[in-house]
Amino acid sequence: MIDLRSDTVTRPTAGMRRAMAEAEVGDDVYGEDPTVLALQERVAAMLGHEAALFTPTGSMANQLGLRLLARPGEEVLCDSQAHVVRAELGAHAAFGSVTTRTWNAPDGAFAAADVIGMAVPESSTHLVRTGVVAVENTHNFGGGTVQPLDELEKLAAWARESSVRLHLDGARLWNAAVATGTSLEAYGRLFDAVSVCLSKGLGAPVGSLVAGSSDLVTGARWWRKRLGGGMRQVGVLAAAGLYALDHHIDRLAEDHARAAELARRLAEVTPGVSMPQTNIIVLDLPDGGPVAADLVTAAHDRGVLVSLIGPRTIRLVTHLDVDDAACARAADVLCRLF
């Protein structure tokens, strides 16, 4: 099977497994796991923040960021396809006591002007006050879209003059940095809280982090424990993350090149394929062509797994476990089906 459903399907490499086996560990609920502490310090520095906290999932990292930045009864502004509003099963509402209001962004691309006009000031005694603006970079359902740095800088400049805090869902921020050459820090320092995932394109089996000020991360540590996310000798997992930071960031460029080649092949047989900026291809199937669900099933029967993410939309993601030959075979299968 050639699995292009997601970059979460990657399995730890032999080198990563060795690093995990050899990791020094301690009880991380006591703050005594040296490998976790090293990972947290390293990621905080990479993102331009004081501190970071290791979490089991990106959803928890996002929820900790939002909870620490937004007070109960405030709203989080995000785009209508954002992971925090679409793909975390309503956690912000169920656990965070905040509401969301969304903007529409073609391909998930962020434009500061759209958002700034929506915000409700702190002085409001009638409309729900805006606590947080959440931005996703790269944008998953938008098709791996890299957010324009100048628009993010406009948002940050505006936020500094208002009471609104900023959260970055940076599950694939690594991909944005590799695609543009912009440093992780240049993106990270614009936001009050930043989440990143080690278990997507970086290939770790599990693990994410949320970064921010020391105060924010102290609060995140309390809430992680309350939510049942305190972990013990978890240095075995943090070691996979450290290994991924050493070995799997620069190679994301290969995933991007493979996604571009796959998209080029698909564009020969179906209209409306936009060239991916990173490792995700989102295909809206036109009228008169194959039905998305049928295409997913037929591809599966021929050894290629792709995701159905909407009634007319499929997603393909390149990653560590698919090489040039696998992508070429997948392109052959999909092109024949189209």
Ligand SMILES: *Cc1c(COP(=O)(O)O)cnc(C)c1O
């Ligand atoms: C995968 C992902 C997350 C986190 O997902 P988990 O499965 O909870 O680790 C968050 N945001 C985006 C954009 C993602 O793609």
